[in-house]
Amino acid sequence: MARTPTLTFDRGTLILHPPPRGRAWMDFATWDDRVEKFRIPAIQYRALVEAMQAQEINFIDEAKAFYPIELVPSLEMEPYPHQSEALAAWKLAGRQGVVVLPTAAGKTYLAQMAMQATPRTTLIVVPTLDLMHQWYAHLKAAFPDAEVGLLGGGSRDRTPVLVATYDSAAIHAESLGNLYALLIFDECHHLPTDFSRVIAEYAIAPYRLGLSATPERTDGKHADLNFLIGREVYRKRAEDLAGKALAEHEVVQIKVKLSQNEREKYTQLIQVRNDFLKQSKISLGSLQGWQTFVQMSARSQAGRRAMLAHREAKEIALGTDGKIRVLADILTEHYPERVLIFTADNATVYHISQNFLVPAITHQTPVKERHEILTKFREGEFKTLVASHVLNEGVDVPAASVAIILSGTGSTREYIQRLGRVLRKGKDNKKQAILYEVVAEDTSEEGTSARRRGVEKKNEPPRRQEHEEKREKKGNLQVIYGSGKEKSLKAAEQLEINYKVQKKPPINTDES
Structure with a gap:
């Protein structure tokens, strides 16, 4: 009498032996000469089981060690x-x-x-x-x-x-x-x-x-x-949930002009970099182009000069004195609201901390000190906090109503995470949050910000052009989006479904 095929788990894979009748399992299996049995990737478990069930192939499932559990919630809220x-x-x-x-x-x-x-x-x-x-x-x-x-x-x-x-x-x-x-x-x-x-x-x-x-x-x-x-x-998106699950909010971009000395120095440095890029036929419009620039900068004096010029120009754009003056204006305007300030580097964090006498958090901040700072910020003892990348992800940051990105990257992820730090409504249903993005005008930083937001300066698609035309411009302030307009997004179909993975009563994926 033929043995019933058995499915077992083996260190991240599945073994099916002896081979069952039918063809449903054959698309998933590979013969393993080492054990003289058919082996299947573990991730294919559900698809394999459903395929064999569909063809009514009888088998013993010894692979699964998961099982039903009782989850009785004591913490329940009305979902959004x-x-x-x-x-x-x-x-x-x-x-x-x-x-x-x-x-x-x-x-x-x-x-x-x-x-x-x-x-x-x-x-x-x-x-x-x-x-x-x-x-x-x-x-x-x-x-x-x-x-x-x-x-x-x-x-x-x-x-x-x-x-x-x-x-x-x-x-x-x-x-x-x-x-x-x-x-x-x-x-x-x-x-x-x-x-x-x-x-x-x-x-x-x-x-x-x-x-x-x-x-x-x-x-x-x-x-x-x-x-x-x-x-x-x-x-x-955040703007879809504004005023509902998230606080009413708007994103405002402030463009800061470089001083005359900064502009002259910046232009000179960018020219040095661009001359090298042109000579080496390198375009920085892609990750591969940047990697090539890094590699070439290590192979010659001209390359090293170009990389140093690039970094110095970036430092001018990120840390221009004009940004510090704008920061002072924003902090004065929003006092005593709780404000989070984000920068791209630790040096700027400590510079702001010393000049404005506000607590700072970087990757160098000890865990206990960071916890103490966040606790005092949550309780309102500290009104302002400055940080670098350390608060982007994986940290429970107390609710704030104002965030200021003084310098950042082109990362959409980083931008959205920082925006999220001011979007928690908490107990204040009338909360109005605001995110300021302060960028140096006519620098690579402005282009980086535009790319991150999906804004092209040339040859823009018609829909994006229409979106751009609707933006409200006020001098050097540009409202990227606000909460005044109703947003609509097709909701997911609301449909109750039974807990199962197929039409037939499952013998493998639901019950142990």
């Missing part, structure tokens, strides 16, 4: 419409996919809703230790009776609900792969790296949720999220 829409869209996609929401739009609570709708063992993956502890605190408050553990920062728990850093989850991917039915990737743009992607590839989890404000990556690897997690199922 966009949270309900996002959850419905994710369900409609078979509980696989990426949800894109701006910072402060309630992605953590959306994840809690997904967990309640999919009560199975769950792994939550986050980029930093700070975020790991924030998630842990939220989940313990939300599900006090559930076993919630940590993987990372010295903790190595194996609990039904586990919060792990990307680094730790990747290191232990082979042993975690069959333990969890639901994977939640916070800041999922971190997943498609060569090191982290194994978390998804070595896992059999049939249900996957990716969360990010800005999933797009400069290397184009965000396309891999379609395979690692699922396609994008829902997206909202």
Whole structure:
């Protein structure tokens, strides 16, 4: 009598032996001479099981070690419409996919809703230790009776609900792969790296949720999220949620002119750089062009001079005295509101801190000191805080009403994260938030800002030109967008669906 085929999990892969009848499984399997059995990537688990079930192939599933759990919430809130829409869209996609929401739009609570709708063992993956502890605190408050553990920062728990850093989850991917039915990737743009992607590839989890404000990556690897997690199922922008889930807000760009001495020096330095780029036939309009410039700058005296000129010109644009004067005006205008100031480098952070006598946070700030500063900022003892990149992601920053980007990069992700720091409504339903972006006029910084916002100076598409014409210009102030206009975005279809992965009662992916 023929043996029943058995599906087992083996260090991030699946083994199916003996080979079953039918052809449903053959598209997934590769013969492994080392064990003389067919091996299948773990990430194909759900597709394989559904294919064999569809052809009524009888098999024994010993691969899965995930199981149903009881999640009784003690922390429940009335979800915002966009949270309900996002959850419905994710369900409609078979509980696989990426949800894109701006910072402060309630992605953590959306994840809690997904967990309640999919009560199975769950792994939550986050980029930093700070975020790991924030998630842990939220989940313990939300599900006090559930076993919630940590993987990372010295903790190595194996609990039904586990919060792990990307680094730790990747290191232990082979042993975690069959333990969890639901994977939640916070800041999922971190997943498609060569090191982290194994978390998804070595896992059999049939249900996957990716969360990010800005999933797009400069290397184009965000396309891999379609395979690692699922396609994008829902997206909202900050301006779509203004006055609803997020505070009413506007983004204002202030252009600062360089002084005559700064302008002369800047022009001279840029000419040195551009002469070298032209001679070397290098264009800085792409990542590859910049990499070529870096490589060429190390091979000759002219290259080194060009790179030094580039850096010095950038320092002039980022740290012009005019920006400091504008900063003083903004702080005076908004006193005593809580204000966050962002810069691109630590030197400018410390310069502002010393000149305006405000606390500073950089990557050099000890954890305890950072915690104390943020606590005093939250309680209102400190009204202003200046920081570099350290507050962009993975830190629970107290609500502020004003953010000032004094210098930054062309990163859309960084820009959206900084905007999100002032968008939390808190208890103030009438809060009006504002983000100032201070850029040096007629410098590379202005071009970088335009590229980040998707604004082209020449040959703009008609729709973008129309958008540009609608902008309100006031001298050197440019209102990028405000909250005065009604925004409409087609809502995700609201449809209740039963908890299953196929029409037939599942024998593999739902019940242990």
